[in-house]
Amino acid sequence: MHEKMASNFYILLCFCFLVHFSKGDERPNIVFMMADDLGYGDVGYNGGKASTPNLDDMASSTNSIRLDRYYSGGPVCSPTRGTILTGRNHNRYCVWTANAGGYTADFQKPENKPLPLTEVTIAELLSKAGYATYMFGKWHLECKTLMARPLATHRGTERKQIISNSFAHLE
Incomplete structure (x- = not known):
């Protein structure tokens, strides 16, 4: 079940x-x-x-x-998003759980890490190749203090519309 x-x-x-x-x-x-x-x-x-x-x-x-x-790269959204963006298994970059932008203290737990800045994303590669990149939707790959200014803009995405509310579909 x-x-x-x-x-x-x-x-x-x-x-x-x-x-x-x-x-x-x-x-x-x-x-x-x-x-x-x-x-x-x-x-x-x-x-x-x-x-x-x-x-x-x-x-x-x-x-x-x-x-x-x-x-999917994982059973919940954050590992899967990270896998799609990086092309790597989520165990390689240590994102194992759903990350809806929890408090910074949550990231002290080894099972709840943000996507490392050292990981190269497909958006970064496409941007370097001259593509215009746009991301719309949930980011869910970093902590609450960063959710105010998600790193999507620094990960190869030139334009973005981030939904920070996990339950945006219920509004």
Whole structure:
């Protein structure tokens, strides 16, 4: 039951890793979307009851890459986000639990660390390659004192809209 609950709670379903190849030698546009608390069968293109026409269109596009067997880096949001951003297993950079921006003292616990500044993110690499980068959503990779000014801007993301409230979807 616990495994099923954990699986249902956080099945990383990458809706789409949309790569649109333009004519000529232009670089592709990259749009990466990820959702928490969304099951594999919750979207229309996988037979779900919810109407998701825009996601369905992106998922069926010949210019899209759908990662149907892409498994999360951890059982909760923070390790998974860190794994996607760095390409490394969360055990390598010591983020093991959900980090909703707890108090600085929480980071004295060995199981609750922020994403180290020494980790290189995909946004940093894309930015160096000349891409404009944008991040929208939960950051959840650092402590409360840093949540006021999340480090996303220092991690290769030029523009951002950070949701610092874990329960923003309930508002």
